[in-house]
Amino acid sequence: MKDSLYTIGYAGILGTLCALLLTGVASFTAPYKANNARVEEVLSILTALGIPHAPDDSAARLLEIFDANVREARQGDSTIYIYASPEGEEEPQAVALKFAGPGLWGPIEGFLALEADMKTIRGLTFSHQEETPGLGGEIGAPWFREQFVGKTIVDRTGQPGISIGGGQGANAVDAITGATMTCDKLEAILDGVISRFVEERHEGQ
């Protein structure tokens, strides 16, 4: 009995000490990690919008480019990122929409950029995804993302949405073999953000 109590006590104290230490470290590093996440998001937006930046640009430089070229604006309930010069009265060159939703294993987050006509896709990037490496994880690969460039966000009948693995069409791209669930979920996320964007745009006009 005494032995068991000692064992439980030992485990409790050791566990508590480890947990306290890790909590301390986690809260100490939290602001740095938040900053890294912000830079990652900014990089994702810049890439989606096709704003020139060097691959080895420092974090501070990326934020500088972002602030100089991108304005955040509200449209309905969502934030859109507008690519325009800071003087900014002229027509925007492109806009980026943030999308987020459940993937197969974890959240998928990223940005969909549209040309000035608000119909043609300019770029697609993912700032966060945890899909199976080599299968669903391929959504982050350039070959998959580049398929979207030049596609439209409406089908022939004018219905908003994108079709992944839906055959031919101005709004259809190839799916990934062996990643059906990831592709279906990504399609649902993109459809959601596109139809909301189109709806809110009509309301705004």
Add this chain to the structure above:
Amino acid sequence: MKDSNPAACSACATKGLCGGKGLVTLKDGVWTVNPLAIQMLGICSALAVTSRLESSLVMGAALIFVCVGSNLFVSLLRQYTPHRIRMIAEVAIIATFVILFDQFLKAFYWDMSKQLGPYVGLIITNCIVMGRAEAFALQNPPVLSIVDGLANGLGYAGGLAIIGLARELLGTGKIFGHTVLLEQWYTPNQLMILAPGAFFTLGVVIAVFNALRGPQDEEENK
């Protein structure tokens, strides 16, 4: 592992700080029973993160940090740890050090953290760390355990550095991203960057290691 590590058994008998076992322990970990090339431990991460020298070095540093830290604390607590839950206690200590390093990378070395992906977290399951805690730190005083952790960490890190250097040099013609082998006369061999390159390089490292170490140790072990 027991037979191949005489220091682990004899060091208990000696008195004093390292009892003259420090050098033997150091040589054991780095050379005689090198965890990577002789004991074949930690192969998974050695194959996965060595496509570039920089990531190999960071991974080696992570293992040295974790191995030294966990060995020290397992050794300090060895007389108080109930035998029944000693492995759980070891894993708790190891996991704490691994998460510490991982958090540090995520906060201050973000690019490297992305490159290493899950492999820093997977150090928790690295056989070298758990093996040293179980086979050495539980029976030896703290200072000697630190030496042992350092030695095994260095042995692993050294192996990784050699593999990382060979793969980056032959695969891209660069070291630390600086071109060393000029493109005019050297065509980078992509195979070295891919997974098979890691297997080939590790095989060569193990062969060379064993050839240099000589056959006499194998006789002793039998």
